[in-house]
Amino acid sequence: MTAAELFPTLRSLPRVDKLKVMQFLIAELAREEEPVLQPGATYSLWSPLDSHEAAHKLAQLLESEQPTQNA
Template identity: 80%
Template sequence: MQFLIAELAQEEEPTLQAGATYSLWSPLNSHEAAHKLSQLLESDQRAKNA
């Protein structure tokens, strides 16, 4: 029983493997995100000025 509990716990907790590569999203060079943020800031500024 203890073996099964340990196996289930191990499946639920993600662990990183030494030497493995993992993909990671980054907003760096995300021009679409920068454009949307700029639009939001501009609309917020217009709302404050109105």
């Protein structure tokens, strides 16, 4: 069934049923947008905890800055 075929039926619904249809469609769209995660699956997650290279670059940047005087 196409949307065009549904429109006449939807127009004839009472207001409360139209709101229920809207709520249903919004929930369906939101569910389609959610990432699909499988129960029990393992997923990689980036963390800065062991990012020694980033820490080294930050330390170099901080050391290279010239001290500024407070006004």
